[in-house]
Amino acid sequence: MQEPANINATTVQPAPTATVYGMPAYADRAAAVGEVHARPHLLIQAPRGILQLAFMTEGDQARDQMAMSELSHRFGVAEPDHATPLHGMTWDEGDLHCEKHTEFSTYLWCASLDSETGEPCGENPFKHGFVPPGPVVSGIRLRLLPWTPETEKEADRFDPASLCYSLVENGSAAILTDFRQDEDGLTQILVLARDLTPARAGALAQRLLEIETYRTLALLSLPLTRSMTSELRRMESRLAAITDEMCTSLVERRDSDVLLSELTGLAAELEAGVAANLYRFGASRAYYEIVEERLAALSEEAVSG
Template sequence: MSDDPSNLEFQPRAKGSVMGFPAHEGRPGALGEVHARPHPLIEKPRVLVQLAFMTEGGSGVDHAVLSELSRRLGIAAPDRQARHHAMKWGKGSLRWERHTEFSTYLWEGPLSESGRSHEDTPFGNGFSPPGTVISGIRLEIRKWTPTSERLIAAFDPTSLCYSLVERGNAAIVTDFRQDGDGMTRILVLDRGLTPARTGALSQRLIDIETYRTLAMLGLPLALTLSGRARRIEDRLAQTTLEMKVAETRDSQTLLADLTELAAELEADAASSLYRFGASRAYD
C-alpha cells in the first residue's frame, strides 16, 4: 500500500463501516427512514384523496386489502412486512402507509383544466376498508386564477382559514368542515410553485390534518378522567377531614378508603397512558 496521502481518498471502505470504523447494525435502517416518504412531484391541477383507517384488526387486514387491490390490477402484492407501497391506479396513483395504530391510503389524480375532477379512486365499490375511518381529506391543487379564487366562497366563512405560504406563491384554504362524503376539504391555489414544492406542501398539509384528528382522540378520555379526578379529590378531602376533626371511623376503615382511592387513581393513570402518549406524539 502506498503511503502517498493523495491515495487515501481512493482506498476501498469496508462494507458496513464509516471511515473504516464498524457501523451499528441499525444504522442502514435509521438512514433509510428519511427516504421512506419522498415528496411526490405534483403537476397542477391535481386532486389528492386520503383516507386514514384505525387498524384495530392488525396489519393482516391491511395486507388483505392491498392484496385484493393488487389482484384487481394484475400485479404482485406487497410483502407482509412492508410499511409502505405504491401502485398505479386509473389515471393516478395510490400510496399506502402503515403506522402504529392506523394506515393511510392516498390517491392522487388529475383535475381537468376546467377544474372538474376525473376521479377513479380505489375507494368505490369493491373496496373493503381495513378499519374505521379516522380521517378523510380531499385536497385540490389549482392554478391561482380569478375563476379558482371564486371557489373560496364555497367554504364556511365562520371557520374559514386562509393562509399565504411559499412567499405568497400559494394560498391554502380550508374551513375544517366535512362535505357530504365526510371529507375535510383543502384548496391550494398555486401561482408558481415547482412540482417538488407543490408535492412537499401537499404532503405537509395532509399530515397536519391527519395528525390533528388523531391527536384529538385523547379529548373524550381526558374529559371523562377529569370528572373522575374531581370526584376522587372530593372523596380524599372528606376522608382527610374525618381523620382530623374526629375519630368517627376506625383507622382500618380510613386506610381501606385511602387504598381504594389510590387504586382507582392508578387504574385511571394506567388506562390513559397509551392514549395520552399517542396524542402527545401526534401533536
C-alpha cells in the same frame, strides 16, 4: 483409506460483506442511511386531486395486506412488499400510497382533475368492493389548482365563519380550509399555486395532509378526558370527606383502619385510571408535537378579511 472429495458437492459461500471505502460496514448501516429515502414526497402539478383516508388498524398489518392485495388485483399491478411501512402502486389514471403507523394507516389516492367536472379522473380505489382495514379516523379531500382569478372564486365554497386562508411558500401558494366536513364526511382543503415545482407542491400537500390527520388523532383523547372528569370529581369529593373526618375529634372519628382502607381504595382507582389511559394521552402529546412542527414548517402568512 480416506474417501476422495466429492467434486460435485456444493460449497456454501459466505454472504458478501458490505463495505464503505473498502472497510466492513456496520450491520444496520444500510437501513439507517436508506431511511431518508424511505418516505419520498409526492411529485404533483396542478390541477391535481388527493383523497386521503386514515384507518385505525391497531397495528394489525394483515388488514393492510388484505386491502392492498385487493387493490393490486383490481388494477392489475404487482403487489407491493408488505414488509415495508410505506408502499404504493401506480396505474394509468392515478397512484395510491399506503403508509403504516403504530395504530393507524393512511391510504392516499392522487389523480388528475377533470377540467369540466373538477373531479378526479379514473376509477376511485375506495369504491367498488374496497375493504377498509379499519374504521376511518380522518378523511381529507385536497385539491391543487393553478392560481387564477377564476380559481380564487373556489373560496366561496367554504364557510366564511370558520375559513382559514393563508399564504405559504413566500406567497407562491395559498391554502384554504374551514375544517368542516362535506357530504362524504371529508375535510376539504384547497391549494392555489403558481410557480411551484412538482417537488415543492408535493411537499406542501404532504404537510397539509399530516396536519389535518395528526390534529384529529391528537384530539382522540378529548372524549376520554371529558368522561374522566366526573370520575375525578367524585374521587376528589370522597378524598375531601375522608380528610375532613380525619380532622374531627377522636370520639367522632371512625376506626383508622377503615379510613386507611378507603384511602388505599381511592389511590388504587386513581392508579388504575392512569395506567389504563397512559398510552392514549402519550400518543395525543406526540401527535400534537407533530402538528406543531408541520405548522412551523409552513411559515403561514394569514390573509385578512
